[in-house]
Amino acid sequence: xxxxxxxxxxxxxxxxxxxxxxxxxxxxxxxxxxxxxxxxxxxxxxxxxxxxxxxxxxxxxxxxxxxxxxxxxxxxxxxxxxxxxxxxxxxxxxxxxxxxxxxxxxxxxxxxxxxxxxxxxxxxxxxxxxxxxxxxxxxxxxxxxxxxxxxxxxxxxxxxxxxxxxxxxxxxxxxxxxxxxxxxxxxxxxxxx
Amino acid sequence: xxxxxxxxxxxxxxxxxxxxxxxxxxxxxxxxxxxxxxxxxxxxxxxxxxxxxxxxxxxxxxxxxxxxxxxxxxxxxxxxxxxxxxxxxxxxxxxxxxxxxxxxxxxxxxxxxxxxxxxxxxxxxxxxxxxxxxxxxxxxxxxxxxxxxxxxxxxxxxxxxxxxxxxxxxxxxxxxxxxxxxxxxxxxxxxxxxxxxxxxxxxxxxxxxxxxxxxxxxxxxxxxxxxxxxxxxxxxxxxxxxxxxxxxxxxxxxxxxxxxxxxxxxxxxxxxxxxxxxxxxxxxxxxxxxxxxxxxxxxxxxxxxxxxxxxxxxxxxxxxxxxxxxxxxxxxxxxxxxxxxxxxxxxxxxxxxxxxxxxxxxxxxxxxxxxxxxxxxx
Numbered sequence: 294x295x296x297x298x299x300x301x302x303x304x305x306x307x308x309x310x311x312x313x314x315x316x317x318x319x320x321x322x323x324x325x326x327x328x329x330x331x332x333x334x335x336x337x338x339x340x341x342x343x344x345x346x347x348x349x350x351x352x353x354x355x356x357x358x359x360x361x362x363x364x365x366x367x368x369x370x371x372x373x374x375x376x377x378x379x380x381x382x383x384x385x386x387x388x389x390x391x392x393x394x395x396x397x398x399x400x401x402x403x404x405x406x407x408x409x410x411x412x413x414x415x416x417x418x419x420x421x422x423x424x425x426x427x428x429x430x431x432x433x434x435x436x437x438x439x440x441x442x443x444x445x446x447x448x449x450x451x452x453x454x455x456x457x458x459x460x461x462x463x464x465x466x467x468x469x470x471x472x473x474x475x476x477x478x479x480x481x482x483x484x485x486x
Numbered sequence: 487x488x489x490x491x492x493x494x495x496x497x498x499x500x501x502x503x504x505x506x507x508x509x510x511x512x513x514x515x516x517x518x519x520x521x522x523x524x525x526x527x528x529x530x531x532x533x534x535x536x537x538x539x540x541x542x543x544x545x546x547x548x549x550x551x552x553x554x555x556x557x558x559x560x561x562x563x564x565x566x567x568x569x570x571x572x573x574x575x576x577x578x579x580x581x582x583x584x585x586x587x588x589x590x591x592x593x594x595x596x597x598x599x600x601x602x603x604x605x606x607x608x609x610x611x612x613x614x615x616x617x618x619x620x621x622x623x624x625x626x627x628x629x630x631x632x633x634x635x636x637x638x639x640x641x642x643x644x645x646x647x648x649x650x651x652x653x654x655x656x657x658x659x660x661x662x663x664x665x666x667x668x669x670x671x672x673x674x675x676x677x678x679x680x681x682x683x684x685x686x687x688x689x690x691x692x693x694x695x696x697x698x699x700x701x702x703x704x705x706x707x708x709x710x711x712x713x714x715x716x717x718x719x720x721x722x723x724x725x726x727x728x729x730x731x732x733x734x735x736x737x738x739x740x741x742x743x744x745x746x747x748x749x750x751x752x753x754x755x756x757x758x759x760x761x762x763x764x765x766x767x768x769x770x771x772x773x774x775x776x777x778x779x780x781x782x783x784x785x786x787x788x789x790x791x792x793x794x795x796x797x798x799x800x801x802x803x804x805x806x807x808x809x810x811x812x813x814x815x816x817x818x819x820x821x822x823x824x825x826x827x828x829x830x831x832x833x834x835x836x837x838x839x840x841x842x843x844x845x846x847x848x849x850x851x852x853x854x855x856x857x858x859x860x861x862x863x864x
Contacts, residue, residue, distance in 0.1 A: 318840070325829065326824060329824060329828040330828075332523055332524075333824065336523070336525065340522065349526065351527070
């Protein structure tokens with residue numbers, strides 16, 4: 294019993310030492326208040342002169358401009374020169390989709406021998422989509438792509454988060470398709486199916 | 487209705503409106519100021535939609551306070567199974583009421599001559615003037631400390647009657663902390679009482695209306711700078727806010743003495759905290775920042791030392807004084823919020839040794855020096 298040494302707290306070589314200046318506390322408080330108050334006043338001045346005192350983007354009203362070019366955002370369906378979808382309704386994207394959010398109804402167009410099968414309904418459930426990009430990789434026709442932005446992504450109602458075919462088809466650069474088509478649809482007066 | 491009674495009613499209405507507005511607005515100010523201090527935006531999503539239109543009033547998130555209040559009013563008022571139902575019900579009121587009552591003795595403006603403001607009622611008022619203070623008591627400062635003492639009972643009763651160990655610990659902490667800092671607060675004020683020879687807050691403020699050495703305003707902070715710092719420190723500790731928020735320390739005691747309170751009862755603790763920010767600001771303004779006084783402003787208008795004068799009507803002077811007081815109080819509230827978002831919380835032994843080993847000797851030394859100086863000068 295008597296051989297047990299009393300506990301001695303270990304002293305480290307770099308233990309913080311406080312002089313009277315730190316111990317008096319008020320000077321250090323004043324230093325801290327000057328720092329935070331300076332940040333506050335600077336941000337208040339920015340705010341009052343119409344700028345933001347923060348890097349925060351007011352999502353969804355604002356979106357950041359610096360999305361990467363390869364960011365996987367909203368899906369689009371590419372279009373043939375006459376505005377109809379490039380998609381051949383092969384269901385590969387719907388099959389590979391891990392979240393199973395793509396629903397395609399195929400239809401037959403006898404007037405168009407070069408592209409007889411087309412989607413009469415192509416919908417994506419955005420409330421479940423995981424933005425993995427597998428649908429884009431699976432597509433043999435370069436018919437589905439993802440743009441870098443995600444406009445109007447949030448919603449208040451799950452039923453309204455289905456992305457419909459019209460919305461998928463409103464991507465503007467129509468000529469940018471990988472597969473050149475013979476002008477089978479040239480001169481057709483009928484609208485897109 | 488006698489004119490005195492009417493004037494008192496108007497004052498009470500004004501004081502309640504000011505305090506509750508401060509309580510509501512300070513919740514917003516605190517959120518926004520904290521956001522600006524840490525490079526954030528702050529709450530800005532709650533809005534009021536004008537009915538039948540799509541016009542949404544966001545107003546920088548000002549309605550978040552309203553949304554919070556409405557939520558607190560509509561929530562279930564959960565009650566614990568406690569042996570002391572009366573104490574449990576009294577707790578929030580005992581914490582809330584004294585804070586509001588302190589404002590009764592604080593002068594928020596100079597002398598009001600209602601006959602000059604409303605010539606149609608001049609006969610009824612008969613030329614009487616009223617100091618702008620709900621209760622013009624000789625012992626104003628003592629009333630402040632008396633009500634401060636009652637606030638301790640509120641916190642302790644709430645913690646004791648909740649039959650919860652966390653609440654109990656919070657109540658014990660609140661009791662010892664408030665008593666320690668009440669002592670410091672009283673001793674710092676004694677210096678001012680020595681200088682001005684009165685505990686009447688209105689008389690104190692009137693003595694702060696001149697200038698010292700020709701250019702400094704004769705405010706208490708010029709005579710007693712150390713007492714001012716100590717008083718503000720003790721005031722923040724009285725209010726149980728960070729860095730002195732040990733009675734409700736979230737990370738240790740859930741929320742301390744009001745852990746078991748829900749809905750609007752909990753809201754009353756929160757509201758009394760925010761009102762107390764304003765009340766401490768008002769007390770500090772009254773004692774150390776000259777209350778409603780601006781340098782060179784007299785009851786007749788501005789009188790500059792170079793000889794220039796600006797004549798102002800009675801209504802204008804009263805308005806300037808009231809706005810000056812409110813502006814000073816608001817700046818102090820903002821400063822308290824700055825402190826709250828700057829400093830980390832004390833440890834419990836640090837808190838008590840800070841009060842007893844640092845603030846108390848300092849305030850006694852300040853008192854002794856003041857006493858010697860006053861004795862030497864008179």
